[in-house]
Amino acid sequence: MSRAADHAYAEIRSLILSGEASPGSPLTEEQLAQLCSVSRTPVRDALRRLEVELYVVRSDSQRVFVADWSREDVDEMFTLRGMLEAHAAARAAKRFDAADLHALRRCNAAIEEAVRHPQPDIAGFLDANRDFHRIIVEIARSPRLAATLATLVEQPVVRRTAMRYGREQLAQSVQEHRELIQAFEARDADWAHGVMTGHIRRAFHAFSSHAA
Amino acid sequence: MSRAADHAYAEIRSLILSGEASPGSPLTEEQLAQLCSVSRTPVRDALRRLEVELYVVRSDSQRVFVADWSREDVDEMFTLRGMLEAHAAARAAKRFDAADLHALRRCNAAIEEAVRHPQPDIAGFLDANRDFHRIIVEIARSPRLAATLATLVEQPVVRRTAMRYGREQLAQSVQEHRELIQAFEARDADWAHGVMTGHIRRAFHAFSSHAA
DNA sequence: CGAGAACCATTTGTATACAATACCGTCATA
DNA sequence: TATGACGGTATTGTATACAAATGGTTCTCG
Numbered sequence: 001m002s003r004a005a006d007h008a009y010a011e012i013r014s015l016i017l018s019g020e021a022s023p024g025s026p027l028t029e030e031q032l033a034q035l036c037s038v039s040r041t042p043v044r045d046a047l048r049r050l051e052v053e054l055y056v057v058r059s060d061s062q063r064v065f066v067a068d069w070s071r072e073d074v075d076e077m078f079t080l081r082g083m084l085e086a087h088a089a090a091r092a093a094k095r096f097d098a099a100d101l102h103a104l105r106r107c108n109a110a111i112e113e114a115v116r117h118p119q120p121d122i123a124g125f126l127d128a129n130r131d132f133h134r135i136i137v138e139i140a141r142s143p144r145l146a147a148t149l150a151t152l153v154e155q156p157v158v159r160r161t162a163m164r165y166g167r168e169q170l171a172q173s174v175q176e177h178r179e180l181i182q183a184f185e186a187r188d189a190d191w192a193h194g195v196m197t198g199h200i201r202r203a204f205h206a207f208s209s210h211a212a
Numbered sequence: 213m214s215r216a217a218d219h220a221y222a223e224i225r226s227l228i229l230s231g232e233a234s235p236g237s238p239l240t241e242e243q244l245a246q247l248c249s250v251s252r253t254p255v256r257d258a259l260r261r262l263e264v265e266l267y268v269v270r271s272d273s274q275r276v277f278v279a280d281w282s283r284e285d286v287d288e289m290f291t292l293r294g295m296l297e298a299h300a301a302a303r304a305a306k307r308f309d310a311a312d313l314h315a316l317r318r319c320n321a322a323i324e325e326a327v328r329h330p331q332p333d334i335a336g337f338l339d340a341n342r343d344f345h346r347i348i349v350e351i352a353r354s355p356r357l358a359a360t361l362a363t364l365v366e367q368p369v370v371r372r373t374a375m376r377y378g379r380e381q382l383a384q385s386v387q388e389h390r391e392l393i394q395a396f397e398a399r400d401a402d403w404a405h406g407v408m409t410g411h412i413r414r415a416f417h418a419f420s421s422h423a424a
Numbered sequence: 425c426g427a428g429a430a431c432c433a434t435t436t437g438t439a440t441a442c443a444a445t446a447c448c449g450t451c452a453t454a
Numbered sequence: 455t456a457t458g459a460c461g462g463t464a465t466t467g468t469a470t471a472c473a474a475a476t477g478g479t480t481c482t483c484g
Contacts, residue, residue, distance in 0.1 A: 004438065028465065039439045040466090048260050054356070061446055062466060076354050083299060084292075142288050144266070148360050216468065240435065251469045252436090273476055274436060 005042035011035065012046055016055050016066055017156050023068035027056060053151050069157040074207065081152045082200035084145060085133065089180065089196035090189040092139035100139045101184060107132045108177045115170040122163050125170055130154060132177060136196075164210045172202065217254035223247065224258055228267050228278055229368050235280035239268060265363045281369040286419065293364045294412035296357060297345065301392065301408035302401040304351035312351050313396060319344045320389045327382040334375050337382055342366060344389060348408075376422045384414065 012032055015021045029040045029047070036043065047064055050056045057067050069077075092100075107128060114124035130153065137146045176199045183191035224244055227233045241252045241259070248255065259276055262268045269279050281289075304312075319340060326336035342365060349358045388411045395403035 030465075041438050041440090044466090045260075045437095048257070052264055063446085073356075076356055079299075080296075080354075080357060080360070083295060087291075087295060142292075144285075144288055144364070145292060148292070152356070242435075253468050253470090256436090257467095275476085 004036075004038040005045040008032065008036040008038055008042045009046035009049055012043075012050060013055060016050075017159065019156070019160065021066045023066050023157070025066050027064045027066065029064075053154075055156065067156075069155065071211075074155075074157060074211075075204070077152055077155065077158075078200060078204035078207070081149065082197055082204075084149055084152075085137070085200055086193045086196040088137045088140040088142065088145055088149070089183075090193040091142065092136045093184050093187055093189045093192035095141060096139045096184055100135070101181070103135050104132065104177075104181055104184070107135060108174065108181065111177065112174050115167070115174060120167060120170055122165060122170075125173075126159060126162055129173065136180075158207060161207050161210050165206060169206045173199070176202070216248075216250040217257040220244065220248040220250055220254045221258035221261055224255075224262060225267060228262075229371065231368070231372065233278045235278050235369070237278050239276045239278065241276075267368070279368075281367065283423075286367075286369060286423075287416070289364055289367065289370075290412060290416035290419070293361065294409055294416075296361055296364075297349070297412055298405045298408040300349045300352040300354065300357055300361070301395075302405040303354060304348045305396050305399055305401045305404035307353060308351045308396055312347070313393070315347055316344065316389075316393055316396070319347060320386065320393065323389065324386050327379065327386060332379060332382055334377060334382075337385075338371060338374055341385065348392075370419060373419050373422050377418060381418045385411070388414070 012021075012027070015035075021027065027047070029043050032047075033040045033043045047056060051058060051064070054067055056064050058064055096104075110128040111125055111132065114121040114128060133153065137149055140146075176195060180192060180195045180199070183195055224233075224239070227247075233239065239259070241255050244259075245252045245255045259268060263270060263276070266279055268276050270276055308316075322340040323337055323344065326333040326340055345365065349361055352358075388407060392404060392407045392411070395407055
């Protein structure tokens, strides 16, 4: 994917993440093309990617809409994510090297930093948190697993809801990451598996309790 | 996706499945367009779909090649598949209705039929087997799970290798499906989970022992 | 003889025009 | 009033021309 298509992808994606394009609203190729100052061709490519990543859905007649996640959808997503990320964590606990561990620590420090202030920087938290989880998946060295998870992790609904998280939930998250790192240091795959399972489950509960 | 793009998709896919286009060989849009008697536009759409479904891979410079599966790739695929299908089986065991059960029985009968003859109809086995697993995933009512599994199940490498399976392996498979149906009748999610886990693991071993 | 640069051929990316299809409001009719 | 057919409009699908980029080959120079 090259310049114009990448640009269109990023632009449309942020349109959705920011909430400017609300869930369920239709997206037409022409309109997006004008918005991005490109032709319909790269827009079509971008929409295909966004479709795979579940940002948008296609109707039977090929019209594209901003994805609208039901409670069941979110539930399903967290369930799959828990299963797959726990597996990733178990694999990673057996495969990481010193540099990986260092990267994880640095990343968790960044998360902590974002949470510390009286007014937590939740966007910063979400970005660093995403990185943390991504690093673990990277360490697991399982490209298909990584590809699958990539389509599940950064969901607009979840992200928007997370904006309402309280300090305790954020701090709790940091703590769980710490335990995960401990499990890594012990090279204990089962421990890592369990911690990650609980971590994702609690994230789901946090989501549920903050959802509108 | 409409006529031309669908046609291109089907044609390219069968080109790969039949082995006419061998793993690692390059595919160019123009050449495929001529083969399918369409323009490059629908070919591009088809290639995107085939990329998501792991039939083809893209190099850094966006060139497309028939996917070439290493032993690790196959291993990873079976691992993920085992995890996800076991989950699907557990869910399905709690959700199926009478019609679902009937469909599963019919499907397993078809598998049995394909295996019975002195010269087993392995292509027939593979098709019916795919249907059996697909029905279970359907019953689980988890669209993202279904979408993920769809990208993992029908792999050319596996299919070609399965062509060398012996009678015992095929018969064993029928038997395991029977036990799965029993677990369903008992509405025992854990049992179904365990049977499916073992079923996929043994399928992997069968693959490994027949792989060139 | 080897390394590197310049060139040409091949391939993918993008824009655009036109065709096909789907959606939606209108109108006729029961 | 409900329903169904019709037609205009909006939207997506396809083909094609051209631009950009990539890869390989050859030629030159050290």
